[in-house]
Amino acid sequence: MLLVSEPILGSEEKAALADVIDSGWITMGERVSRFEQAFAEAHAAEDAVSVSSCTAGLHLIMHALGIGPGDEVLVPALTFVATANSVLYVGGTPVFVDIHSSALPLISIEDAAGKCTPRTKAVVLVHFAGYLIDPEPWQAFARERGLFLIEDAAHAAGLGGAGAIGDAAAFSFYGNKNMTTAEGGVVLTRDASLREAVRRARGHGLTTGTFQRRSSRTPIYDVTMLGFNYRLDELRAALGLVQLGHLSEWNAKRKVLADHYRTCLGESCPSIVIPFDVRRPSVHHIMPVVLPASSDRQAVIDHLRAEEMQTTIHYPATHRLSFYRSLYPDVKLPQTEAFSDHELTLPLHPRMELDDVERVVLALAEALGEERVTQAAFIAQTTHSIDLVSG
Numbered sequence: 001m002l003l004v005s006e007p008i009l010g011s012e013e014k015a016a017l018a019d020v021i022d023s024g025w026i027t028m029g030e031r032v033s034r035f036e037q038a039f040a041e042a043h044a045a046e047d048a049v050s051v052s053s054c055t056a057g058l059h060l061i062m063h064a065l066g067i068g069p070g071d072e073v074l075v076p077a078l079t080f081v082a083t084a085n086s087v088l089y090v091g092g093t094p095v096f097v098d099i100h101s102s103a104l105p106l107i108s109i110e111d112a113a114g115k116c117t118p119r120t121k122a123v124v125l126v127h128f129a130g131y132l133i134d135p136e137p138w139q140a141f142a143r144e145r146g147l148f149l150i151e152d153a154a155h156a157a158g159l160g161g162a163g164a165i166g167d168a169a170a171f172s173f174y175g176n177k178n179m180t181t182a183e184g185g186v187v188l189t190r191d192a193s194l195r196e197a198v199r200r201a202r203g204h205g206l207t208t209g210t211f212q213r214r215s216s217r218t219p220i221y222d223v224t225m226l227g228f229n230y231r232l233d234e235l236r237a238a239l240g241l242v243q244l245g246h247l248s249e250w251n252a253k254r255k256v257l258a259d260h261y262r263t264c265l266g267e268s269c270p271s272i273v274i275p276f277d278v279r280r281p282s283v284h285h286i287m288p289v290v291l292p293a294s295s296d297r298q299a300v301i302d303h304l305r306a307e308e309m310q311t312t313i314h315y316p317a318t319h320r321l322s323f324y325r326s327l328y329p330d331v332k333l334p335q336t337e338a339f340s341d342h343e344l345t346l347p348l349h350p351r352m353e354l355d356d357v358e359r360v361v362l363a364l365a366e367a368l369g370e371e372r373v374t375q376a377a378f379i380a381q382t383t384h385s386i387d388l389v390s391g
């Protein structure tokens, strides 16, 4: 089965895990610090705070920024449920914002402007599919309104510019992301005091960690706040160090595959919309396409599955999930809903080769009956030009 995503794990990861076990120290220690430094450097940041997941990172960011009951946070609905959940964790209210269009499925600045109220405190940007959100308009948007700007950078590990757009950003190392530590994440922020607030809340607000106390004269610690246990551990940090070393090479391979998809889809599946301009910076986390409105998506999924090709949907829109519908039944986001209803995510990971891409596109063209569609389009075009000539 050709999978939508697949982690690359091998002898380097095994050796790194064995080293941690042989060291006798498996919870947060020196490897975690080294991983934080290495991730920060790879993203042109001064420092990073590792966490147990991107979800935990988003929660810590909301917490450290002081967002709470009565505060509204603008979020896209075309994202994983964690984005809106992080607002609810701190007692805030997520306000769902539409995307621009199927061709540009990023949070719409016009819709966001219309949804601002005196209670709006922050906006969360998602670099959907690994495509960078335009920093300048959003920085101006936040500055003019006095809002915090938060990045859900789960799709964006290794993306130049991601993590430095706003006040803080959370990255994910879940198993299907561009690099993985199984579970895990990182928070980046240029604000040193915010970073320390996130770092302290990550470990119960303790003034010293277990590892520090091992090498210190005094076993005393204090607790200064209500914190959480959102720490990373040495095993995951060891995986992260190995994976980070391959990230730019993997992201480069993703780009080659994604570019090949564009070429092949353009030739063989003209009725499909491929979102995003090729020139927008991207780490190609996923390969989303939008099927024609007249097509039967489930039939396409079944056809590809019969050919041993997995496809998925990014995303079932958050506001239409039962839990969120029960909280906010009146939300309507026409562009998000249209995209979500016709989107299909094709296999894309660095283990694939160009002929895998060609096989997927061929199967997709078959499933859509593209030959007929192309012919019909050709006939329509010819008739149109005849009309023009005779008219």
Ligand SMILES: *Cc1c(COP(=O)(O)O)cnc(C)c1O
Pocket (backbone or CB within 6 Å): 052, 053, 054, 055, 056, 079, 080, 082, 083, 126, 152, 154, 155, 171, 172, 173, 174, 184, 185
């Ligand atoms: C994967 C993902 C998350 C959650 O990441 P975890 O590390 O699994 O908590 C959040 N937001 C988006 C957009 C994601 O894709």
